[in-house]
Amino acid sequence: MPDLALIPLSALTGWLDYILANPGDFATMLRSHVTMVFIAEFIAIAVAVPAGIAATRNPTISTIVMNTGAIAQTLPALGVIALSFAYLGIGMRPAILAMTIYALLPMLKNTVAGIENIDESKVRAGRGMGMTMWERLRRIELPLALPVIFAGIRTSTVLCVGVAYLGAFIGAGGLGDLVTRGLSTVDTSLMLAGAIPGALLVLFFDQFFKYLESYVTPEGVAVQQQTDDITA
Known part of the structure; x- marks a missing residue:
């Protein structure tokens, strides 16, 4: 992490001056950045x-799915962008592909963990009431697992905000354009104009999904979690 003492004082305030002086350009880059994140997250949710x-x-499917997700997580994002560039061309698509791949594992792990950690007595109760497998999934398992699933979405969204910066190398736009422009011109203010809003975006998404996570948590589960925290 860079030493703030080594950053010129003018740069620490200059990033905001740049944004205020170029609101249209900044808004376009921010919109591109957020668009890539949302598209990647939507695709990842639909798959994961x-x-x-x-x-x-199914244990066999579990092994295949989790291993595939783990392999996807180890692929370097810049490498994915470089390899897909020849097939998808310049623009957002290679960046979105890399972001989607990175978003898969947290969602996969949390979806599996959320469903498998449900109290078995609740599932047996649904089975005793004559519910089919899909009815138990829809009415018991998914509602109880939603908080854990949203925690995975929250983690993957934070990852996607960071990976989106790499889209600047293939013309995808986003806040990475400011960072790369600042690097090429050795302008710290430009680099910070791209980096600081990205950090604020991470904080916003983190708190937003934290709120959604608490909102979708069933009341009984929330009370039990509070009880566990008190007795821990």
């Missing part, structure tokens, strides 16, 4: 949550 549910139903 059903795959995680399937993994809880």
